[in-house]
Amino acid sequence: MLAYILRRILATIPVMAIVALFVFSLLYIAPGDPAAVIAGDQASPEDVEKIRRSLGLDRPFLVRFGEWSWRLLQGDLGTSMFTGLPVTELIRQRMEPTLSLMVVTLLLTVLIAVPLGVVAAWKAGSWIDRLIMALAVAGFSVPVFVVGYLLVYFLALRLEWLPTQGYTPLKEGLWPWLETLILPSVALGFVYIALIARITRATMLEVLSQDYVRTARAKGLGQGSILFLHALKNAAVPIVTVIGIGIALLIGGAVVTESVFAIPGLGRLTIDAIVRRDYPVIQGIVLMFSFVYVLVNLAIDLIYTVLDPRIRY
Amino acid sequence: MDRRNFLKTAASTGALTAVGGLSAPAIAQGAKVLKFVPQANLANFDPVWGTQYVVRNASQLVWDTLYGLDGKLQPKRQMAESEEVSADGLTWTFKLREGLKWHDGEKVTAKDVVASITRWTHRDAMGQMLKAINKELTAVDDRTLKWVLSKPYPKMLYALGKVGTPCCFIMPERIAKTDPFKQIEEYVGSGPMKFVRGDWKPGALAAFEKNKDYVPRSESADWWSGGRVIHFDRIEWIIMPDPATASAALQSGEIDWWETPLTDLVPVLKRNRNIKVDIADPLGNIGAFRLNHLHPPFNDVKVRRAVQMALNQEDYMRAVAGSDKSLWSTLGSVFTPGTPVFSDAGGEALTGPRDIEGAKKLLAEAGYKGQPVTCLVAQDQPPLKAMGEITADLLKKIGMTVDFVATDWGTVGQRRASKSPPGQGGWGMFHTWHAGADAANPAGHIAARAGGEKGPAWFGWPDDPEVEKGVAAWFDAKTTEEEKAAMAAINRASMTSVTWIPTGFYKSFQAWRSNLSGVSNGPLPWFWGVTKA
Numbered sequence: 101m102l103a104y105i106l107r108r109i110l111a112t113i114p115v116m117a118i119v120a121l122f123v124f125s126l127l128y129i130a131p132g133d134p135a136a137v138i139a140g141d142q143a144s145p146e147d148v149e150k151i152r153r154s155l156g157l158d159r160p161f162l163v164r165f166g167e168w169s170w171r172l173l174q175g176d177l178g179t180s181m182f183t184g185l186p187v188t189e190l191i192r193q194r195m196e197p198t199l200s201l202m203v204v205t206l207l208l209t210v211l212i213a214v215p216l217g218v219v220a221a222w223k224a225g226s227w228i229d230r231l232i233m234a235l236a237v238a239g240f241s242v243p244v245f246v247v248g249y250l251l252v253y254f255l256a257l258r259l260e261w262l263p264t265q266g267y268t269p270l271k272e273g274l275w276p277w278l279e280t281l282i283l284p285s286v287a288l289g290f291v292y293i294a295l296i297a298r299i300t301r302a303t304m305l306e307v308l309s310q311d312y313v314r315t316a317r318a319k320g321l322g323q324g325s326i327l328f329l330h331a332l333k334n335a336a337v338p339i340v341t342v343i344g345i346g347i348a349l350l351i352g353g354a355v356v357t358e359s360v361f362a363i364p365g366l367g368r369l370t371i372d373a374i375v376r377r378d379y380p381v382i383q384g385i386v387l388m389f390s391f392v393y394v395l396v397n398l399a400i401d402l403i404y405t406v407l408d409p410r411i412r413y
Numbered sequence: 414m415d416r417r418n419f420l421k422t423a424a425s426t427g428a429l430t431a432v433g434g435l436s437a438p439a440i441a442q443g444a445k446v447l448k449f450v451p452q453a454n455l456a457n458f459d460p461v462w463g464t465q466y467v468v469r470n471a472s473q474l475v476w477d478t479l480y481g482l483d484g485k486l487q488p489k490r491q492m493a494e495s496e497e498v499s500a501d502g503l504t505w506t507f508k509l510r511e512g513l514k515w516h517d518g519e520k521v522t523a524k525d526v527v528a529s530i531t532r533w534t535h536r537d538a539m540g541q542m543l544k545a546i547n548k549e550l551t552a553v554d555d556r557t558l559k560w561v562l563s564k565p566y567p568k569m570l571y572a573l574g575k576v577g578t579p580c581c582f583i584m585p586e587r588i589a590k591t592d593p594f595k596q597i598e599e600y601v602g603s604g605p606m607k608f609v610r611g612d613w614k615p616g617a618l619a620a621f622e623k624n625k626d627y628v629p630r631s632e633s634a635d636w637w638s639g640g641r642v643i644h645f646d647r648i649e650w651i652i653m654p655d656p657a658t659a660s661a662a663l664q665s666g667e668i669d670w671w672e673t674p675l676t677d678l679v680p681v682l683k684r685n686r687n688i689k690v691d692i693a694d695p696l697g698n699i700g701a702f703r704l705n706h707l708h709p710p711f712n713d714v715k716v717r718r719a720v721q722m723a724l725n726q727e728d729y730m731r732a733v734a735g736s737d738k739s740l741w742s743t744l745g746s747v748f749t750p751g752t753p754v755f756s757d758a759g760g761e762a763l764t765g766p767r768d769i770e771g772a773k774k775l776l777a778e779a780g781y782k783g784q785p786v787t788c789l790v791a792q793d794q795p796p797l798k799a800m801g802e803i804t805a806d807l808l809k810k811i812g813m814t815v816d817f818v819a820t821d822w823g824t825v826g827q828r829r830a831s832k833s834p835p836g837q838g839g840w841g842m843f844h845t846w847h848a849g850a851d852a853a854n855p856a857g858h859i860a861a862r863a864g865g866e867k868g869p870a871w872f873g874w875p876d877d878p879e880v881e882k883g884v885a886a887w888f889d890a891k892t893t894e895e896e897k898a899a900m901a902a903i904n905r906a907s908m909t910s911v912t913w914i915p916t917g918f919y920k921s922f923q924a925w926r927s928n929l930s931g932v933s934n935g936p937l938p939w940f941w942g943v944t945k946a
Contacts, residue, residue, distance in 0.1 A: 131820070133827030138457070140464030140578060141845065144859070144868065145830045147536065147594075151462075154594040182456040182463070183615040184596045193614050252661050264661035265653065362653045362662070364617030371654075372454060372616045375793065377823050 101405075105398070112394045119390045120172065123383050124165050132377040133157075134181050155181055168383070177387070178380035180373075187384035190369060197267045198365035200277065201357065202350050204285040205292070210343065213293040217300020217339075218327050224305060232297060239294025244353055248287035248360040255283060265362035284361040288353050292346050299342045303335035310334075336407045344400035348393055444646040445945060447929075449938070450659045452673040454652045455619045458608065459597045461536050464578040466848065470937050471650065473637070474621050475516075475602035476582035479507065479526065480574025481637030484935070486753055486853055488574035489638035491630065492521070492583060492603070494556075502565030503548075509556040514626050515585055516607045523552035528589035530560075530573075533581045535593035538859050538869070539572040540581070542888070567891055568856060576637055576850050576936050577857025605629065605643045605941070619650040634941045641941040644931075648940060663688060663924060669945065670925040672938050675795075676735050682924045692740075693923035694936050696749050696849030700729055700800055700916035701860060703873045704842050708834045710786065710813070711841060715779035717911035721762055723772035723811050726917035732799035734919040741919040747861045747907045749849035750918055754896040759905035763915065772811040785816035787835035789828055789843035793821045800844040800916055816841070829872040843872075844916070850936030854900065855884045861903065863912045873913060879906035 135152035136143075143151075152158055171178060177187035220232040256264040262283055268276040307313065308331055316326050355367035366385060373381035404411045453467040460472035480488040490496075494510045513521035527550055534540035534547070549561040566572075573581050583589075584602065591597045600608040606621035613619050629640035651668060653659040656675040662668045664685055673693065674682060682688045702724070704711040711717055730741040744750060745760015757764075786808055790801030805815045816835070820828075825843055833839035851857045862869045862884060865876030883903035890896040907913070925932050931942040 131827060132823035133830070134823075136826035136830060137823060138463050141847075143464060143536075144538075145872070146868075148830060150594045154592070180615075184457065184598060185615070190615070193617075249657060252658075257661055257664055260665070264665045264667060265658045266651075266662075266667065359655050360658060362651070362655065362658045364614055364652075368616055368654065372456070375821070375823060376456060 105402070108398050108401070112391065115394060116387065116391060120169065120383070120387060121165075123386045124168065125161075127377075127379050127382060128161055128164075130377075134377040134379065137376050138182065168380075172387075177384035180381050181378050182376055187380050190381060191366065191384060191388060194364060194366045194369045196269060197363050198354055198358070198367060200267075200270065200281055201284055201288065201354055201363060201365060202347070204278070204281045205289045205350060206343070206347070208285050209289045209292040209296060209346070212289075213296035214300050214332070214339065216293070217297040218304055218332060220297065220301040221304030221308060222323070222327055224301075229301075233301070236294040236297050239290045239297075242290065244287055244291065244356045245360050247290045248284070248357060251283045251287055252360075267361075267363045267365070280361075280363075284357045284363060287360070288350065288357040291353070292350065295346065296339065296342060300335065300339055303338050304331055307331045307335045333407065337404055340400055340403055340407065344396055347396050351389055351393075445644065447645045447648045447670065447940070447943065447945060448668040449648060449650050449940075450653050450662070450668050450671045451650050451938075454616050454654070455613075455650060456615050457596060458600055458613075458619075460582050461532055461579045461593055462596045464536070466578060466937075469576070469578050469580055471608075471619060471621075472580070472582055472602075473604070473937060474606040474643075474648065474940060475600060475604045475608045476584060477513075477602065477604045477641075478574055478581055478583060478637070480570050481639075482571075482574050482576055483635040483638040488570035489632075489635075491574070491638065492526075496570070498569075502567070503562050505560045505562070505569055506553070507558050507560070509558075510628075510630075511556070512628050513603055515603050516601050516624055516626075517585075518626075519585070520555070521583070521603050522555045522586075523558040525586045525589065526558055526583055527552050528586040529583045530581060532584075532589045532591070532593045533579060537572075537579045537581070537857075539568065539575070539856055540579075542566070543569075543572065566888075568888055571856060574637070575857055577848075578851075603627075605641045606648060609647075617652055619652075621648045621650075622646065629941075634939065636935050636939065637937070643941055644944045645940075663926065666926060668926075669929055670923070670932065670938070670943075672923055674922050674924045676737075676740070676922065679922050679924070687927050688924055689927050689929075689932075690922050690924045691932075692920050692934055693938075694849065694920065695751065695934055696853065696936050697918055697920035698846045698848055699744065699747070699749065699852050699918055700726075700733060700796065701845050701847055702800070702804065702842060702914040702916050703829070703845065703860075703871075704875075704911070704913060705835070705840055705873050706875045706912075707832055707866065708839060708841070710779070710781055710784050713779045713781075714910055715775050716781055717914075718762075719772040719775040719779070719781075719811060720808070721908075721911050721914050722768045722775070723807060724763070724914055724916070725767045725807075726763060726915075728803050728807075729800050729916040730919055732803050733796045733917070734921075740921075741917055744915050744918040745908070746904050747852070747913070747915055748858070748900060748904065749853045752849075752853040754854060754893060754900050756897060756900040756904050758901035759908035762908045769810055776812060781813070783814045785814040785835070786841040787816045787818060787839070789818050789820060789825045789840050791822040791825045791844075792819050796846060797822070797825075797844045803916075804842065804844065832866070832874070848936060849918070854896070855887050855903065860913065861907065863907070863910070875910065875912035877906055877910040877912055879910070880912060882906075 135148050139148045139151050179186055216232050220229045223229045252264050256262050262279055266280050268280050270277040313331055316330050358365045358367040370385050451467055455467055455471050457463040460468050477492050479493045481491045483489050492509055493507050495508045497506045534544040546562045546564040548563050552558050588597050588599050605624055605627045607624050609620040609622055623646050629642050632639040634640050659671050660678045663671050679690055683690050704717055706712055726743040734741040743764050745764040746757040748755055791797040805817050808815050828840055829843050831839045835841045847860055855861055860871045863875040863877035863880035864870040866874050880903055883899050887896055887899035890899055928946040931944050933939055
């Protein structure tokens with residue numbers, strides 16, 4: 101197992117190298133000019149050119165890529181062209197809010213979606229099943245920002261239960277931290293609850309028709325232990341796979357959610373960097389997300405072995 | 414107690430406190446904090462290197478200027494105690510106020526001012542004019558500096574106190590010696606607030622703390638002049654890219670002041686009795702239709718006139734600012750209406766009756782054969798998107814072929830600098846807007862210049878010696894009457910040769926909680942004099 105983990109971690113190196121080359125090349129050919137943004141509207145074309153030179157943007161592709169790669173190998177993601185701050189510092193500043201948002205959303209999603217899917221499968225064909233599936237369709241159909249605005253309007257503005265926006269670090273207390281995350285997590289989790297509830301239902305339906313479930317019923321086991329101890333455990337592998345894929349989707353969804361709720365996370369950092377063409381920041385974030393995604397996939401592969409002892413690497 | 418506070422209190426007595434406790438305020442108890450949502454993200458903090466308005470607006474808190482404009486656009490002393498100009502107008506001597514200190518406790522000296530002015534002259538249009546006639550700029554003693562020129566420059570004090578970017582902010586010598594094309598790394602000023610570097614999260618938060626050593630001028634504040642008295646211990650700039658979020662935060666009282674509410678959201682804010690809404694800047698903005706004079710079809714004045722005679726500013730203004738006519742007006746000038754030396758001489762070309770048929774006839778006379786007009790339209794800037802759509806419709810109506818390039822502002826910013834033909838990466842037209850404070854006269858209004866490819870001229874590179882003659886006359890003007898005559902000459906020439914086409918004049922709102930008082934209007938959000946109950 102340890103050898104497998106090491107092999108997988110080593111395998112991330114070529115993956116990251118390809119991602120690095122791809123991102124750098126894509127940004128090189130993309131239109132837009134950070135120098136023009138920095139110089140502002142009143143600047144003369146000559147001033148824009150001077151800023152471009154001072155940023156090193158007039159140098160050939162290979163020179164710039166070589167220099168960036170060399171720094172990258174030393175663990176240096178570079179410096180933001182706009183803020184003058186190291187990319188690692190910018191990412192560090194934004195890591196906690198995004199991580200918090202993702203963790204709370206994931207917990208919320210799993211805690212709501214899995215029981216919903218199980219119940220829908222158990223009551224397949226009934227009005228409960230139809231209601232849950234109707235909610236799932238609604239979850240798929242309503243965009244994150246619409247859910248976000250509705251939640252803000254009713255729960256924050258009308259009822260005044262929660263703040264409309266912002267983020268409070270965990271170090272300032274659990275409730276202050278949580279109260280700024282509830283609305284964004286619900287908004288972001290809506291679509292994932294729908295997705296995971298449907299997958300859980302489909303997988304559970306298949307498992308519930310297996311002989312061993314019938315045997316468990318014949319043995320007189322309670323409905324709860326049949327559903328959650330026998331059936332769900334065997335249905336867990338595809339559900340965990342979808343949850344893993346969902347983490348990648350969460351990263352995308354966080355961009356919108358962080359904007360709607362003014363959460364200073366990595367999603368907003370990404371958008372700001374793209375709008376301004378802050379190349380080092382975009383490259384740093386994409387590399388980081390790629391690395392996280394590789395690690396998430398590795399973690400899911402390892403969870404398979406826990407859920408299904410037949411799987412061995 | 415509102416419901417949120419009730420919930421909070423209930424939670425504090427419950428299990429949650431056992432885990433982490435309630436929020437410990439990040440700042441001292443009882444401190445007066447102003448929460449402000451600026452127009453944009455403070456992505457950098459060097460007002461000479463990065464000339465975005467948001468950088469200037471934050472910089473005014475941290476760095477002081479030698480002079481500052483008042484509400485009549487007249488320069489008044491700020492850091493300067495006195496100034497003298499020799500009879501021939503070539504030697505200026507400035508004396509600094511006593512007791513000026515940097516945030517690190519050091520004294521402000523004339524050497525700091527010399528270094529700051531020198532850096533600024535590399536980046537600012539008026540500064541560059543001064544650089545071109547500079548003979549000697551030296552510190553005579555700690556509080557006195559002398560500037561010797563080879564030619565008189567009557568607009569000296571205006572240049573040093575103007576609000577158009579980049580402004581001549583005064584920094585310590587060690588910082589001001591930074592290459593003007595590189596960003597400073599230290600943020601020490603002598604202004605009424607100190608920048609809290611440790612709290613700065615670009616894209617999220619910028620914070621300023623009161624400079625207790627600041628000695629404001631004794632005169633009452635008037636725009637950028639007079640006593641800059643700040644009544645807050647801390648000012649937080651909270652970046653909110655989404656207008657609906659800022660609107661909700663203002664309604665719930667989570668923020669105190671929102672610099673640029675979206676016009677569409679203003680009715681909701683006006684209905685809330687806890688919120689006040691007013692015009693932000695009486696000098697407003699001028700919408701602009703920039704034409705590329707280097708390539709067909711707009712290298713032909715007849716084609717430019719055809720567009721000018723058909724263009725209906727009302728269409729543009731309704732698309733940009735809505736149907737509330739108190740927010741906008743038509744404008745027959747390249748300058749800001751309502752300013753002291755404003756002129757709309759020749760402006761009937763834009764404000765007179767519109768003539769689509771006449772435009773078609775003029776295009777035929779010009780031999781226009783359907784060459785596509787490459788329109789660069791930034792979709793991420795609502796006013797520019799709106800204007801671009803009106804333009805596409807207008808050009809089609811008069812029989813022109815439109816190549817509509819829907820893109821983002823970053824790409825427009827790059828592509829508009831290209832002098833290549835439109836089919837080879839260049840462009841035919843793009844929209845932008847000019848802040849009224851910049852467009853009040855030719856001083857900071859590079860878009861009004863028409864020096865052609867060799868400059869000075871802005872993107873589109875119009876070439877009209879008459880415009881440039883008028884600009885030179887304005888800079889040399891010694892009286893208001895002379896200035897007015899020069900402005901009229903510039904505007905008339907601009908309208909005749911259609912250097913660019915103003916699409917109208919519009920204003921925007923600002924909104925704040927009603928427990929704030931002293932919020933005034935102007936080209937920048939002035940924080941001095943604002944108090945919170």
